[in-house]
Amino acid sequence: MAQSTTNPLIEIVDLTKVYKMGEMEVHALRGVSLSIQPGEYVAIVGTSGSGKSTLMNMIGLLDQPTGGIYRVRGTESQKLGKKALADLRNREIGFVFQRFNLLARATAMRQVELPLFYAGVSNRKSRQMATDALTRVGLGERTHHRPEELSGGQQQRVAIARAIVNQPSLLLADEPTGALDTHTGEEILTLFEELHSQGLTLIVVTHDPDVAARAHRVVTMRDGLIVEDRVQVPSKAAPAPAFPAPAVPAPQPEADSVTQPSAQPATQPRVILETLDGAAA
């Protein structure tokens, strides 16, 4: 297909991560390879401790891998200096955390302006951009509220506004609905679908099959490895024309890059085209 020849936004090859805890070594990632095209909406699922967050932190450039290669837009992350990494985090990647990670005592406006401050955006422009971002997540009226004056869902929206304010190409969310009830979680997912339809590439880590069902591609991890990688039709389909072209096609042509190079044949990714609705029911 056409996009198989386009440059992937993210390219991970045989990535490993070993945590050293005294004598003990924890192999959180044992050789993960993954390639994500611009405009995809990917869910990463798997049992607890399978390495989802670890992988996510690598993708978000918040942590350093032990081995392997990670390329963002073709640039190898290990070859970048601290400032270049900071710039990438600032401009290319928006990160949404499970526990929001807002500054305890700052207004929504200030929270959202933070990335702009480090981007060197002027005060006036920054205020405008922050207001726009807050409006996009439906909080245009609450710009001067502090976290304690906002509900959990609203706080997560502030965090999302902060993640998208600098117009990144990639939005990462680690259990974004984990701290929210079903209804509030649904609001966030709807927001994600809107953002995705506007062209943002989304990667969401989740335990929740309902959350995973909303994505166009589901990557399953177990024991630090990717054991399944499949494309699906999202459960609650947003208007079809809104999908960016690259997201839907099955990644068969990319199977090589998704396959674990020296992995057990049993864990070869299967590519299944079906709705998760049916599977989960």
Next chain:
Amino acid sequence: MKILRYFNVALESIFSHKMRAILTMLGIIIGVTAVLVTMGIGRGAAASITGEIASQGTTQLTVMPGALNTGGVRQASGSSSTLTMGDAEAISDRILHPNVVLVAPAYTGSSQLVVGDTNNQNQVVGVTMDMFIVRNWEMEYGRFFTQEEIEDQAHLLVLGATAAKDLFVNVNPIGQTVRVKNEPFTVIGVLSEEGGFGGADDQAIVPLGVAQGRLFNAARYRGDYTVTSIYANASSEELVPMAKAEIERTLRMRHQLDVDDSNDFSIIDQASLLDIIGSITGTLTIFLGSIGAISLLVGGIGIMNIMLVSVTERTKEIGLRKALGAYDSDILLQFLVEALVLTVLGGLIGVGLSFGIGWLVGQIPGFDFEVLIGIDIIILAVAVCAASGFIFGLYPAMRATRLDPIEALRYE
């Protein structure tokens, strides 16, 4: 200007953590204020005493029992005074002591002065006529003793200015009766205020014989009444050393000291008095200085605690800022400006507070010297507090910036 942007961030951080900021500043304020006030009092006292002595006659000599060492006057170990009336008389011999013009022995004790219900502990000093001249006294009210009254050991009293004020409120002291050790004394005069330390302001003056006899039953040495000091004047400033030598020769002879015995008395002139005072006020300043240093340390530890208590919170904040694209230099600049603002503010408040306290202390009655707050101490105090603010504020921040963002975010 880029630094101004950090100023905003730092101010925001300070205002959004008011308690933390106030506690940090409190450490600085306490440290700075304590050092400035204690050192200021020490220096003010030293300056006042030194000025007082310099203003007194430069020809005055004081003979005291006991040897002098660098620490000040020390009573001859174990033994009582060997300085007697006979010594004073001998020094009065103008032929053997051509350079000593006036000799005035004194016997000083301490007793309650009682007027009706009023009751004060004061020094009571027995003196002769010459003391009035030797000490440059002036009368505020009434008169001094006559020669006859001193010889007759009359029960008469001349009060120092402060002693009179304390005993008699809204009453003319002249002619009133004061009981000393149950003996009635009639007040005949009040001295003009002298100011300073160790003067007659707090004293009650009686004829010498009365102090040695009825009041304090002075010890006798070889049949003579002992005295607690002998005041004398040299004939001129240049002749002070000559006068001292003459007195020393006579006393050594009378006290039958061998050539290699050291003096069992001390002759203090203004120069040596200044030395002694200098060493005393030096000790005082060191003492007050150590109190100040301890306060400074306490302030510094306070600052350290606040900073360390908030390390977890701040480390997470640093992790978040880095995750959002902050450079390490952005973070350090923010913390640097924050520490700067807090220490400068705290330091200024501390300095202002010290001057306020210094002024207040100056208003305390009887505290008649200025609290001298020097620029050198200000710089020292603010520098120490600033250093602790910077070290304990910046060090954790520097450590946190070295972590990967996710480690900082996970920090517990």
